[in-house]
Amino acid sequence: MSSGGEKATPASQPDGKAAQSTKSDxxxxxxxxxxxxxxNFQGRMIEITNECMNVCEMGMDKVRSLRVDCGxxxxxxxxxxCGEMYILEKGEYPRWDCWSNCQRNDYLLSFRPVRMDPxxxxxxxxxxxxxxxxxMEIIDDDVPSLYAxxxxxxxxxxxxxxxxxxxxxYPGYRGSQYLLEKGDYRHFNEYGARCPQMQSMRRIRDMxxxxxxxxxxxxx
Numbered sequence: 001m002s003s004g005g006e007k008a009t010p011a012s013q014p015d016g017k018a019a020q021s022t023k024s025d026x027x028x029x030x031x032x033x034x035x036x037x038x039x040n041f042q043g044r045m046i047e048i049t050n051e052c053m054n055v056c057e058m059g060m061d062k063v064r065s066l067r068v069d070c071g072x073x074x075x076x077x078x079x080x081x082c083g084e085m086y087i088l089e090k091g092e093y094p095r096w097d098c099w100s101n102c103q104r105n106d107y108l109l110s111f112r113p114v115r116m117d118p119x120x121x122x123x124x125x126x127x128x129x130x131x132x133x134x135x136m137e138i139i140d141d142d143v144p145s146l147y148a149x150x151x152x153x154x155x156x157x158x159x160x161x162x163x164x165x166x167x168x169x170y171p172g173y174r175g176s177q178y179l180l181e182k183g184d185y186r187h188f189n190e191y192g193a194r195c196p197q198m199q200s201m202r203r204i205r206d207m208x209x210x211x212x213x214x215x216x217x218x219x220x
Contacts, residue, residue, distance in 0.1 A: 031113040032070040033088070035063040039095045051112045054079040062107035066093045072116070072206055074179050075099065075108040085177055085192060087114070087166045087204060101174050114164060114204060115181045121163030121203045123180065128156035128196075129187045142202035145171040155198040158185040167191070168200040175199075 031050065037043040037060050046058055055063055056079065063075070068090050077083035086099040086108070093099050096106040121140050127133030136151040140163075147153055148171075155167065160182050169175030178191045178198065188196040 030070050031073065033066055033068045033073055033111070035060070035066040035108075035111075037061055037064060039064045041065050041067065041092075041094060048073075048111055053081065053110050055109055055111075062109060063111075064107050065095060066108075067091075068093070072114045072204055073111050074114050076110045077105050077108060079109045081110050081112060085179055087177055087179060089204065090206060114179065116204070116206065117163050117182045119162040121165065122161040123163070123165050123201070124159040124161070125151065125155045125198075125201070126157045126159075127152055127154055131157050131159065131186070138201060140203070144173065144200050144202075146199050146201065147171070153199045154196045156188055156196045158191065160184070164204040166202055166204055167198045168202075169197055171199045173200050173202060 031048075033048050034041075034045055035048060035055065036045050042065070044060055046055065046060055052058070055061075066075075066088065068088050071088060071090050073088040075086045075088050077085075084100075084104055088099060088111075099108075121138075123138050124131075125136045125138070125146070127135075133156065134152060136146065136149070143149055146155075158167075158180060160180050162182060164182065165180040167178040167180055169177075176193070178193055180191055185191045188198075
């Protein structure tokens with residue numbers, strides 16, 4: 001049975017304020033997700049509205065299912081935002097295969113909101129580090145295969161001019177995921193990769209920031 005109603009709120013904010021729409025490091029908008037320690041939204045539930053570095057500190061062993069009411073978030077397999085990362089956009093995730101297509105584990109331990117940029121999307125990919133080698137620029141588009149578009153399967157450095165993106169290790173948005181928020185990444189380890197292999201890329205969009213977003217807000 002769900003214990004219900006518990007919230008992970010930052011210590012610097014009064015209780016009950018974390019889920020309100022405020023201007024913060026994560027942009028303008030509100031964030032809210034409910035996480036459960038068992039699959040199919042069963043067991044203990046905790047509501048998360050901001051950073052959560054370790055669900056164990058809130059009395060939950062592991063997160064095995066979740067609902068994102070207002071996001072997006074990024075979830076990590078280890079505490080303190082470490083290990084494999086998974087982009088969690090608005091919707092329901094009853095078990096591990098809803099956020100990953102490769103079962104390395106069946107739970108998550110830490111979360112944070114994704115820093116959204118309300119502008120259009122533009123990203124430049126470079127074959128090697130320090131913005132050298134072959135270059136590919138993507139503007140307001142998703143690319144299921146970089147190789148099919150004439151690029152390589154290696155991305156050594158990246159410049160994100162605007163928008164928020166997620167890169168994937170394999171074509172078709174499969175394999176390890178890499179969150180690419182607005183900014184520069186001089187080396188592949190700066191976006192969390194162990195090697196420069198990246199073969200597909202898509203935009204992260206949400207109706208809080210983009211009127212042409214992929215996900216529509218639930219009607220009340």
